[in-house]
Amino acid sequence: MKKNFNSFADYLKNFIKERDYTLESLAEDLNVSFGSLSHYTTGKRIPKDVFIDNFASYFNLSKEQKNEIKALIELDRSPFLKDRIKLHNKKETPRLTVFSLNTAGEGLLQELSKEVFVLPADLEIYEDSFIVEIRGDKLAPEILNGDRILVESFNFNNWRELDGKIVVIDIKNEKFAKRVGFYDGEAILKSLTGYEKNILVDENIKYVGTFTTLVSRKLF
Template sequence: MKTKFGSYLEKLMIKNNYTLEYIAKQTESSLSVVGHYRKGIRIPKDDFVERFIEKFIKTDKEADEIRYIVAYDRTPDLIKRKLDANLNTNDQKKAEIIKLPVLGKAAAGLGHVNFEDNTRMEVLASIPATEVPRDAFMVEVTGDSMFPTLSDGDLVIINPLKKHMQNIDGKVCVLSYHDQTYIKRVKINKNEIRLISDNSDKKQYSDIVIIGEELEYLKCHGSVIESRRKH
């Protein structure tokens, strides 16, 4: 199925008699990459989108439309169906685009130390925006220890915790432990907390077991609401 951006780009090229070579030159991109975007094989990255808007888009309204359709193309199929259902009903909850801060990276394997650095803002489609908490944020997953639940490069939306370690048993969470940041599934037992990888290779991805006084060094920043896979 062709992406919305692919359809938009194709119509723009036909209307203005643009060639792939011209689009590639104006956006400082390779011919093959632009061809993939037009065919819907790939979804454009943020830097391409902004260069495309700068060169070809004249109004803020149309620029927002471009950002929306790219965000839509990146959205999981389940959310897309809800978005489309909303557009075809009289429901007052309409699909919107929202912007969330990306607070660095959380490792599915070894920890990262750069969490809580606001590296950029990410535009995405929401169904509806009120379903995403106002103080939600995103982190980028690195490593494959949470595969198949999460993959390297995924962006995950995090629902911040109002209270430390509240109602997180069994959930995938972003946690800091000794100044390292992880994204793991949490299992709370009577005298310990385990940070568990979903990857079945337990020899490579063993549980992180935290007990006793070590628990004071563990902080949960929030649980995963959903993931958005980047292409």
């Protein structure tokens, strides 16, 4: 990949131009719909892994080229990763956004405030990290009412790597906390309370972060 691209859409548009393709001819060669391919070039939709596999195979791309494309798609799924800056060893104390999570609801996060947190000196965090405060019944034996949990974003190649973990996802600009699971080989997002239906992971689901560290716990 000779040029630096900011998204898979940019890469695909450049690819079409350099290879003298049209959307119609490329869609025909790859056996995909014109509409889907058009959305990929505008960034309205993010292709699934099966498309990338077929794309790389058809054009005989190297493993390195394929991995570079996958890296672009990962950035598209989590655009905040483009501007990640480590705060470790900086003098200033991080000011993090705090979201509340009502365990009686559907897992929707509500923004509460921005607060200054004094964190352990050896804890490396990023500017896109934030805090989730639990309100209501405990979510699991290890997560109690009043707990404040650090949420951090990680690069991952497959949802299998997050199996069993509690993650924050974005659906239509709303953030939800769900637990990752699998059913018939498909990645699903499960309700933390068991009251809502499971959600099948697709291109409309944006990964935001993973519950990682207990920041504070109320003593009753």
